[in-house]
Amino acid sequence: MVLNILEKAKRKENLCVEEIEALLTISDPDELQALYDAAYYIKEQYVGKIAYFRGLIECSNLCMKDCYYCGIRKSNKNVERFLMDEEEIFKEALWAYEAEYGSCVIQSGERQDTAYIEMIERVVKRIHEASNRELGITLSLGEQTEEVYRRWRKAGASRYLLRIETTNPELYARIHPEDHSMETRKECLAALRRTGYQVGTGVMMGLPGQTMRDLANDILFLKEIDIDMVGMGPYIPHSDTPMGEEVPPYTDEQKKDALTLGLKMIAVTRIVLKDINIAAATALQALEYTGREQGLKCGANVIMPNVTETEFRPKYQLYDNKPCTDENSSMCRGCLSGRISGIGEEVGFNERGDSPHFHKR
Numbered sequence: 056m057v058l059n060i061l062e063k064a065k066r067k068e069n070l071c072v073e074e075i076e077a078l079l080t081i082s083d084p085d086e087l088q089a090l091y092d093a094a095y096y097i098k099e100q101y102v103g104k105i106a107y108f109r110g111l112i113e114c115s116n117l118c119m120k121d122c123y124y125c126g127i128r129k130s131n132k133n134v135e136r137f138l139m140d141e142e143e144i145f146k147e148a149l150w151a152y153e154a155e156y157g158s159c160v161i162q163s164g165e166r167q168d169t170a171y172i173e174m175i176e177r178v179v180k181r182i183h184e185a186s187n188r189e190l191g192i193t194l195s196l197g198e199q200t201e202e203v204y205r206r207w208r209k210a211g212a213s214r215y216l217l218r219i220e221t222t223n224p225e226l227y228a229r230i231h232p233e234d235h236s237m238e239t240r241k242e243c244l245a246a247l248r249r250t251g252y253q254v255g256t257g258v259m260m261g262l263p264g265q266t267m268r269d270l271a272n273d274i275l276f277l278k279e280i281d282i283d284m285v286g287m288g289p290y291i292p293h294s295d296t297p298m299g300e301e302v303p304p305y306t307d308e309q310k311k312d313a314l315t316l317g318l319k320m321i322a323v324t325r326i327v328l329k330d331i332n333i334a335a336a337t338a339l340q341a342l343e344y345t346g347r348e349q350g351l352k353c354g355a356n357v358i359m360p361n362v363t364e365t366e367f368r369p370k371y372q373l374y375d376n377k378p379c380t381d382e383n384s385s386m387c388r389g390c391l392s393g394r395i396s397g398i399g400e401e402v403g404f405n406e407r408g409d410s411p412h413f414h415k416r
């Protein structure tokens with residue numbers, strides 16, 4: 056049955072929710088390999104064997120939200136809060152540009168105050184101009200008004216990542232406080248589309264109580280809203296969060312299962328959505344050292360090496376044992392490039408690597 060579904064996907068026929076769920080439920084090693092091979096075949100056809108680097112700048116852990124899973128939620132008193140100044144963000148983005156990364160991602164906790172909005176606007180403009188408009192600028196700064204999205208777009212940002220986290224309303228309500236709303240998130244995604252961004256979203260996999268049917272519906276949601284990029288990753292507990300207190304740290308067996316589920320989601324998303332950009336999340340590497348390269352072999356085509364100054368990294372702990380927190384940016388560039396050639400792929404240095412799907416629209 057699995058092989059029939061994969062053949063159907065290769066013939067470009069649409070898959071229904073039951074078929075997607077069947078692919079996500081595979082456990083037989085041969086069938087799993089057939090799934091990964093089919094996803095890689097589709098990746099080669101639609102986006103090629105090039106891994107694009109996005110230099111990730113985690114510019115502040117100040118957050119007005121309190122998501123139950125996240126280590127930098129506002130109620131976590133064990134976090135030493137930081138906010139990079141404009142100069143520091145600019146310097147790190149320019150480092151990414153000079154290291155020939157085609158783009159950077161500016162990410163932080165959510166803030167909606169005027170001072171922050173204006174600072175981001177200024178720094179995006181500076182990066183855009185200093186890189187001769189060459190460096191792609193992605194923002195991942197949470198929910199904002201359409202007006203703010205428009206201002207940042209005008210300043211030079213061209214992509215935005217805002218995960219829906221899960222499309223199951225009950226699960227969404229269980230992992231967020233009452234004042235967080237899935238409807239607002241969907242409206243934000245629609246506003247990002249209207250303001251001309253390449254829009255990225257995604258989910259966390261392995262949330263307590265999440266089913267394979269939920270994840271299959273998540274993939275269909277990505278297709279339904281016609282997304283350009285996907286950034287999704289395994290949920291990993293953080294001990295200082297309400298969810299982390301209930302979920303003990305993963306055993307080696309659980310890490311292995313979480314990695315497999317992450318890889319299956321990447322593969323099935325590639326099979327269903329085909330010509331979009333898919334990131335191999337850092338969280339995959341927290342589960343196994345080569346997790347991100349395995350993500351590339353299963354259909355991902357984007358990696359986000361951390362270019363944040365080493366001193367800030369330990370303060371941006373979304374989950375326990377986040378990798379690379381004691382490395383500097385050059386080490387990340389060096390070790391990743393070597394590992395990518397090791398799997399027979401090229402790094403798209405100096406290329407923005409826009410979503411082919413976005414340009415076809």
Ligand code: SAM
Binds near residue numbers: 162163216
């Ligand atoms: N504040 C912005 C937002 O929420 O969109 C951007 C930064 S937030 C830290 C980026 C992503 O981190 C979230 O979308 C969430 O999926 C992920 N994240 C947070 N806690 C996590 C955890 N414990 N395990 C895995 N991913 C996590």
Ligand code: SF4
Binds near residue numbers: 165
């Ligand atoms: Fe804040 Fe984003 Fe973490 Fe939620 S996931 S607490 S919005 S940083």
